[in-house]
Amino acid sequence: MANFTPVSAAIGGVLIGLSAVLLMLSTGRIAGISGIFSGLLNLRSEDKGWRTAFIAGLILAPVIAGFIGYGMAQPKLPANWAVIVVAGLLVGFGTRLGGGCTSGHGICGIGRLSPRSIAATVVFMLTAVITVAVTRHVLGG
């Protein structure tokens, strides 16, 4: 547990919760990132304004942080491009089929005490833990 950072985690978590609640109170929408993003891919949908604004804010956050001296490090990703593509496809397809991701089910859904979201969160945590265990400890890494 050498890398455990509970203080910054708590501050960041409060901000994420606050954002989800504020989006519901102001715009009446669930802050589920996969849902917000997929709505932008649907050419016929007419509510692209708030979706675009939210995602613009999400991308602007590290840009602004960079200006004030807290630039974001380049994310470390697998060297194998095929793994990145397969993971992206699974995340995209899976979040649409399951109706949400870490934010939509894990924060907003559990925040609303929805049994569906609690079940989804348990399932995706479980398969993610198994995937990491297999790739790191069975296949070796």
Place this chain on the structure above:
Amino acid sequence: MWIIAPLFCGLIFGAGLLISGMVQPTKVLAFLDIFGAWDPTLAVVMAAALAVAIPGFRLADRGARPWFAGEYFRPGKSGIDLPLVAGAALFGIGWGLVGLCPGPALESLATLSPGIIVFVVAMAAGMLLHNAWQQSRLTAQRDRQLASATDG
């Protein structure tokens, strides 16, 4: 000016992912790696977010309508069904493969990292693939219904 609200929410959400370290796949994978050098940070992020979200959503439940919109858009489904479980299972596998879920992936576009761009394009393709599959299933279902209606 209502557009300021979702923009501001996106900024706060991004700041939260940034400060908590959840925007970094290594940090997320360290949480998921319970058989390795386990890092419980993600659990603290979730607990703190829920400590705000649970009372916050209760408050929203009491309001008749949001500040800048006509109505609340809440998910209608309540039952636990196969698409929910299968979808969450597939999402978890993808998440565990690289440590990216949709929020951090989109936020990381700011770094212009080629790997992130490829991931986001693949994620969008996965979403479109799902929509196309759903559409073809609906069409097949309608055709079957039409066929049985003419049979009768």
